[in-house]
Amino acid sequence: MTDHLTIGERVAWYRRRRGQSQEVLAGLVGRTVDWLSKVENDRIELDRLSVIKSLAVALDVSLGDLLSEPSLLEWTPESGDRTVPALRAAITDYRQLSPLLSLVEAHEPASLSELQAEIADIWDAYQESRYGLVIRRLPTLLTEAQHAARTYDGDEQLRAQALLGQAYHAAATILVKIGEADLAWIAAERGLTHAQNSGDQIVTASLFRSVTHALLATGRYDAATHLTSDVTGLLDGQLGGASPALLSVHGTLLLAGSMAAARAEDRSTVRAFLAEADQSARRLGGDANHVWTAFGPTNVAIHRVATAIELGDVQVAVDIGPDLDTSALPIERRARHGLAVAQAFSMWNRTEQALDAMLAVERIAPEQLRHHFLSRQLVLSWIRRQRGKPSRPLADLARRLHVA
Structure with a gap:
């Protein structure tokens, strides 16, 4: 019902309801009536999640209700015609609740090397922003990994459990991206x-990152910040001779935590998390992709831009973001940074530059652009700002994003 409304219009819709x-x-959010009136009429753009979250709390709705994140995945040759519902069925299969409910499988479990290869393929597809392919292959992977974890024993069962954890990690990550926060x-x-x-x-540390992202997606910023502190505190004593993989997972946990702290408007914790992540990146020695983290100095810089936007420091984001070279990173990271640059330009009232940044994202990651709430909200706000007809590039993009 509210898919084609801006966030401000949704605030008005839920307020009236x-x-x-x-x-x-x-009064509930500590603002003036004039401010709220301008928000509801799109004369002030809601571009910080911390402010949107405060309105969601006051209206007793979820963050997703105001963001209107869709879970309708478009059918493509890679996705087929069974998408999110098939993945939901695999995750909520009642047979996982107890070993007593498990049915005897008619076939032998996949080899652990086959499962590892499939997990790697799915993570590679995710980092290439091929969301349809990821969603299509995950249900089968989860079913096979569950079968392996039930069937193998000894050391092989331990490895199968780890692989099943990695499969769920991939599922949680893609579900956050497409707006299925509760399932994530x-x-x-x-x-x-x-x-x-x-x-x-x-x-295990990687899965804590998934939990952090799930907390972020549901607007539980303080909890995500505390979880980051708790988990990285447990890992700190093991970093002396840490492997590149552990350094990378530790660093990405801190980056996720920095976003949580920024959305909670906790500047000192943002600085602390970013500084600690920067130390891990320096120890790593450069950009890498251990355990599909895309961690290194460039990802730390990306999060300096992203947290600056969340804190309202638009000048910092505009100064750093557009010139940051992300070409060596996976497409997913490059595209997400491109969206942040578009957001920063939009907050600075540079709509043409913001549109150029978004079109650059679409060229490398069209599925990611279509499924991110920010792209739709920015395009809606730009169209609402127009005094006449929107430009042809903007109108065409709006049609491709199904917002006009």
Whole structure:
């Protein structure tokens, strides 16, 4: 019902459904009636998640209700015609609740090397922003990995548990991206259980990153910040002779935590997390992609831009973001940074530069652009700002994003 509304228009829609006056809602979020009126009429753009979250709390709706993140994945040759519902069925299969409910499989489990190769392929596809392919292959992978974890024993079972944890990690990551935050939480929780059962430190730490992202997606910024502090605190004593993989996972945990702290408007914690991540990146010696983290100095710089946007430091983001060379990173990271640059230009009222940045993202990662709430909200806000007809490039992009 609210898919084609801006965030401000959605605030007005939910406020009226709640029977609240503008005076009441403005008071609940510590703002003036004039400010709220301008928000609801798109004369002030809601471009910080911390502010959007405060409105969601006051309206007693989820963050996703105001962002209107879709989970409708377009059918493509790579996705086929069974997408998110098939993945939801695999994750919520009742037979996972207890070994007593497991059915006897008619076939032998896949070899552990085959499962590892499939997991690597899915993570590679994710980093290439091929969302349809990832969603199509995950249900089968989860089913096969569960079968392996139930069937193997001894050391092989421990390895199978770790692989199942990695499969759930991939599921949680893509589900956050397409707006299925609650299902992502279930996948992250299940994955963490299997990772801990395996005793694999790297996989377990990676799953904590999934939990952090799931908390971020549901607007639980303080909890995500505290989780980052707790987990990195546990890892700190093991970093003396840490492997590149552990340094990378530790660093990406801190980067996720920096975003949580920024959305909680905790500047000192943002600085602390970024400084610690920068130390891990320097120890790593350069950009890398251990355990599909894309971690290194460039990813730290990307998060300096992203956290500056969340904190409202637009000048910092505009000064750093456009000139940051991300060409050596996976497409997913390059595209997400490109969206951040578009957001920074938009906040600076440089719509043409923002549109150019978004079109550059579309050229390398069209699926990622279509499924990110930010791209749709920016395009909607640009169209609303136009006094006449929108430009042809903007109108065409709006049609491709299904917002006009």
